[in-house]
Amino acid sequence: xxxxxxxxxxxxxxxxxxxxxxxxxxNFFEVRCAQDAKSAARGGRALAYFPxxxxxEGALVELARGGxxxxxxxxxxxxxxxxxxxxxxxxxxxLVAAARKRGCASVVCTLARSERELRTGRELLAFACxxxxxxxxxxxxxxxxxxxxx
Amino acid sequence: MKPTERFRQRxxxxxxxxxxxxxxxxxxxxxxxxxxxxFFGELGIASLAFKLVSYEEGSGMGIxxxxxxxxxxxxxxxxxxxxxxxxxxxxxxxxxxxxxxxxSRK
Numbered sequence: 001x002x003x004x005x006x007x008x009x010x011x012x013x014x015x016x017x018x019x020x021x022x023x024x025x026x027n028f029f030e031v032r033c034a035q036d037a038k039s040a041a042r043g044g045r046a047l048a049y050f051p052x053x054x055x056x057e058g059a060l061v062e063l064a065r066g067g068x069x070x071x072x073x074x075x076x077x078x079x080x081x082x083x084x085x086x087x088x089x090x091x092x093x094x095l096v097a098a099a100r101k102r103g104c105a106s107v108v109c110t111l112a113r114s115e116r117e118l119r120t121g122r123e124l125l126a127f128a129c130x131x132x133x134x135x136x137x138x139x140x141x142x143x144x145x146x147x148x149x150x
Numbered sequence: 151m152k153p154t155e156r157f158r159q160r161x162x163x164x165x166x167x168x169x170x171x172x173x174x175x176x177x178x179x180x181x182x183x184x185x186x187x188x189f190f191g192e193l194g195i196a197s198l199a200f201k202l203v204s205y206e207e208g209s210g211m212g213i214x215x216x217x218x219x220x221x222x223x224x225x226x227x228x229x230x231x232x233x234x235x236x237x238x239x240x241x242x243x244x245x246x247x248x249x250x251x252x253x254s255r256k
Contacts, residue, residue: 078232082188085230116238119229123243126225 001121002145004028004047004071004109015121020149022111027068027148034059041066047107047148049073053091057102064104069144070095073111074119074127089131096132106137107145157199158218161253163244164228165210169237172210179205181234182214185241189227198224203250211244213253221246 001016008021022028028047029040034056040046041062048055048063049071063070072092080088099106108128112118119127128138166178173181182202190198198220205212216224228241247253 074229077230116232116240120242123225123229126222126229126243129222130226 001124001142002109002149003112003118003124004107004145004149005112005118007113010112010115010118013118013120015124019118025149028071031055031059038062041068044068045148047071049111050095051076053088053095055095055098057098060099060102060104064099064102069105069107069141069148070099071111072096072106072108072127072131074108074124075111075113075117077127078117092131100137105140105144106133107141107148108133109145158248159199159215160218160221160224160246160248161203161213161215161250162221162224162228162246163211163213163253165242165244166205166212166240167210168234168239172207175205175207178207178210178212181231181239182212182241185231185234186214186227189230190223200224213250218248 002018002020003016004020004022004025006022010019012019025047027043027045029036030049030051031037031040037059040048041059044066046063046066046068048068077085077088096106108124110117110119125138128141133141166172179202186200187195199217201215203213203215225243228243231239231241233239245253
């Protein structure tokens with residue numbers, strides 16, 4: 001399983017085959033508005049990260065057409081507590097369902113900014129299960145992350 | 151209670167560290183209980199059949215029990231611990247098994 005991170009020079013955690021900084025992944029896009037979503041999808045096979053975990057249907061359809069995937073970050077949950085964390089998990093679950101409905105794939109990673117935010121492969125797997133991935137989607141996600149990052 | 155009516159349990163072994171060092175047994179118990187309560191809530195804890203089975207102060211290794219269907223949620227809850235009372239903390243799941251003996255061996 002590959003892990004996408006923000007900081008460079010991070011060591012691998014158990015269960016992670018490779019740690020890839022997003023600066024090295026040319027098809028990684030942080031989507032903050034509809035225009036960003038269109039630019040991301042245009043390139044094809046994009047890894048689109050929505051920091052607010054709200055994406056419109058059009059963006060997901062475009063992403064699906066290009067063979068891209070939506071990125072879910074575990075470190076976004078680390079920064080939250082209580083009700084806010086609950087709301088974020090809920091938004092993630094809704095986005096997983098919306099992506100599934102539009103035929104768009106999803107990928108989980110840590111997007112860690114420091115060593116403290118790195119997590120093991122088993123923990124990423126549990127994260128994927130809790131936000132709504134089924135067994136097939138988990139396997140597909142691991143395979144797709146390898147293909148999209150290269 | 152009939153064996154078929156009993157809940158199916160799973161034991162998850164973990165290693166706990168606060169600022170890189172294993173906390174005392176008292177602190178670990180408080181940390182684990184409060185963290186799980188914060189994540190699951192009172193009803194969630196009840197549904198989870200949660201129990202801190204054991205904790206070893208020297209090594210920081212412990213075992214929690216949970217219901218079989220909630221293993222992934224339990225592991226995610228452990229992964230979401232990043233700080234405790236202003237200090238950095240980490241609870242890393244090591245292994246999962248249906249018996250304490252087997253999970254201790256791993």
